[in-house]
Amino acid sequence: MLNKLERKLGKYAIKNLSVWLICAYVIGYLLQLMGGSGVIADLIDYLYLNPYRILHGQIWRIITWVFIPPSDLGIFTVIMLFFYFSLGSSLEQAWGTFRYNVYIFGGMIITVLGSFIIAGIYAAMGDYNNMYMVGYYFSTYYINMSIFLAFAWSFPDMQVLLYFIIPIKIKWLAYIDIAMLAYDFYVSNWSNRVTILCSLANFFIFFFMTRNYKRISPREIRRKQNFRRQIHPSALRGKHRCTICGRTEEDGEDLVFRYCSKCEGNYEYCQDHLYTHLHVKR
Numbered sequence: 001m002l003n004k005l006e007r008k009l010g011k012y013a014i015k016n017l018s019v020w021l022i023c024a025y026v027i028g029y030l031l032q033l034m035g036g037s038g039v040i041a042d043l044i045d046y047l048y049l050n051p052y053r054i055l056h057g058q059i060w061r062i063i064t065w066v067f068i069p070p071s072d073l074g075i076f077t078v079i080m081l082f083f084y085f086s087l088g089s090s091l092e093q094a095w096g097t098f099r100y101n102v103y104i105f106g107g108m109i110i111t112v113l114g115s116f117i118i119a120g121i122y123a124a125m126g127d128y129n130n131m132y133m134v135g136y137y138f139s140t141y142y143i144n145m146s147i148f149l150a151f152a153w154s155f156p157d158m159q160v161l162l163y164f165i166i167p168i169k170i171k172w173l174a175y176i177d178i179a180m181l182a183y184d185f186y187v188s189n190w191s192n193r194v195t196i197l198c199s200l201a202n203f204f205i206f207f208f209m210t211r212n213y214k215r216i217s218p219r220e221i222r223r224k225q226n227f228r229r230q231i232h233p234s235a236l237r238g239k240h241r242c243t244i245c246g247r248t249e250e251d252g253e254d255l256v257f258r259y260c261s262k263c264e265g266n267y268e269y270c271q272d273h274l275y276t277h278l279h280v281k282r
Helices: 002-012 017-034 039-045 051-055 061-067 075-095 097-125 128-137 141-154 170-187 190-209 218-230
Strands: 159-162 166-169 257-259 268-270
Touching (some): 002 097, 017 039, 017 097, 051 061, 051 097, 075 141, 097 190, 141 190, 159 170
Antiparallel strands (some): 159 166, 257 268
């Protein structure tokens, strides 16, 4: 389905989407710095994702809530924004612009739908105060978290420097984030819980949609077994080998190998090291 959509709509995909997201956050931070009260504060209030107001004509809120920054401004916030920009740009290079757009906008659409669901539940319960406050709990924080989870899923063995000192594989950071999400889900109200579920739903839906289920079908497994019995064992050795980790096709059927056009020489890398290696120069 994604391949068909890409052929039809791929030309409309927004390139460097991570840059546009960062620019939206910058505008949001500037508005927060400019106004604590008055006209600017009223303007910020008109940006939040408020289902009740949207149903009463303020439809721009479906888009403008993206300008609400995911956290307060500080030095660590700036570092994290650069970090998420790097992750998003790497995912866009690995997946392609269209699929990255589908992932980000899919998360936003699911979040908007989730806000309407939780507002409807509060309305059905007669809790109108919480219904009016639903929009203040929704921001792109958990969408950013889903970007990190997607990157960790795609490149689990990539190492990063925690606090610029400690080398750690990104998959372990992903496990920590999942534990934090579980804790936030436990201690939060239902508005935050729905926001967390929406971000995780986007992650799972996208990756289940992009899996190749044909390779695990009984027919395909039987075909591979027959092929291996008929072919000579010497022909089963891997034809591709990663320059960094030494893995071949035998280490995983889903591994993808590519030659790097920026390295001087024939150097081949697996999907986990294609965008993270140091280029070889003669």
